[in-house]
Amino acid sequence: MSVAAVGQFCATSAVSLNKSICRDLISRAANLGAKMIFLPEASDFISINKQETLSLTTTLENSEFLLGLQETAKKENVWVSVGLHESTSSIPSKVYNTHVIINSQGNIISKYRKIHLFNVDIENGPRLMESDSTLPGDEMLDPVQTPLGKLGLETCYDMRFSELSIALTRRGAELLAFPSAFTIKTGMAHWEILLRARAIETQTYVFAAAQIGQHNEKRTSYGNSMIVDPWGTVLSKCNDSTIPSIAIATIDLDYLKKIRAEMPVMNHRRNDIYPKID
Numbered sequence: 001m002s003v004a005a006v007g008q009f010c011a012t013s014a015v016s017l018n019k020s021i022c023r024d025l026i027s028r029a030a031n032l033g034a035k036m037i038f039l040p041e042a043s044d045f046i047s048i049n050k051q052e053t054l055s056l057t058t059t060l061e062n063s064e065f066l067l068g069l070q071e072t073a074k075k076e077n078v079w080v081s082v083g084l085h086e087s088t089s090s091i092p093s094k095v096y097n098t099h100v101i102i103n104s105q106g107n108i109i110s111k112y113r114k115i116h117l118f119n120v121d122i123e124n125g126p127r128l129m130e131s132d133s134t135l136p137g138d139e140m141l142d143p144v145q146t147p148l149g150k151l152g153l154e155t156c157y158d159m160r161f162s163e164l165s166i167a168l169t170r171r172g173a174e175l176l177a178f179p180s181a182f183t184i185k186t187g188m189a190h191w192e193i194l195l196r197a198r199a200i201e202t203q204t205y206v207f208a209a210a211q212i213g214q215h216n217e218k219r220t221s222y223g224n225s226m227i228v229d230p231w232g233t234v235l236s237k238c239n240d241s242t243i244p245s246i247a248i249a250t251i252d253l254d255y256l257k258k259i260r261a262e263m264p265v266m267n268h269r270r271n272d273i274y275p276k277i278d
């Protein structure tokens with residue numbers, strides 16, 4: 001059994017301030033005994049427009065933000081999951097929305113580029129066209145071994161596409177992480193339901209670290225960062241404040257195995273009737 005943490009805050013376009021908030025959250029999680037902390041999507045910054053996004057984005061190697069987090073992960077001997085922007089080599093006018101795993105030596109051991117982009121236009125808001133500034137990734141990664149268990153990487157809007165979670169689970173995921181910056185309207189209607197549904201149907205632990213509060217005059221996020229267990233129980237939740245906060249829970253893979261043994265839904269699939277997800 002090990003302790004895990006999700007961290008929540010309100011990023012702005014002030015990258016170095018966001019960096020120090022994240023470093024502080026990592027230290028707080030380590031002090032609480034966490035082996036790994038999950039931070040939100042776009043923890044490096046939430047910008048006001050595409051131009052600002054492009055001006056603040058670098059490669060992962062050149063990211064002051066990421067280097068700072070790697071240093072703290074190493075110092076605190078803790079693993080980190082974090083979402084940030086990454087420049088693309090192919091199309092200079094676009095970025096990737098990337099989810100990075102840092103190990104307790106401070107090394108980047110995995111990077112997943114978000115494959116489903118949030119292009120929506122909902123009456124009375126939100127209207128967000130992520131693909132205006134973002135290039136979608138083109139691969140699903142094999143789950144990575146972490147001190148908590150095998151972790152499948154996703155990001156935010158990906159949680160609406162259960163095929164991805166099921167495919168990751170088929171490849172061995174025991175945990176799923178969804179760094180997020182959900183909108184208020186969609187968050188109120190869908191956030192917890194989607195996360196609990198993914199946890200229940202895949203019988204995995206779900207880590208959903210999210211942005212909260214008003215980032216700028218155009219953008220506000222829903223918060224409600226949480227850890228859900230493989231039975232669908234919300235184990236822990238960050239508070240409603242925009243002050244940076246942490247929620248922790250104990251991860252028990254024996255409990256996960258028990259749930260999978262008692263109700264082996266992955267083995268009950270009727271792939272003779274409907275298509276198999278591999």
Ligand SMILES: O=C(O)CNC(=O)[C@H](CS)NC(=O)CCC(=O)C(=O)O
Nearest residue numbers: 042118128130156157181182183186
């Ligand atoms: O904009 C950035 O810099 C970082 N990217 C995001 O915040 C993304 C794209 S706008 N947000 C979401 O996917 C929200 C999904 C959501 O709210 C839902 O599925 O309902």
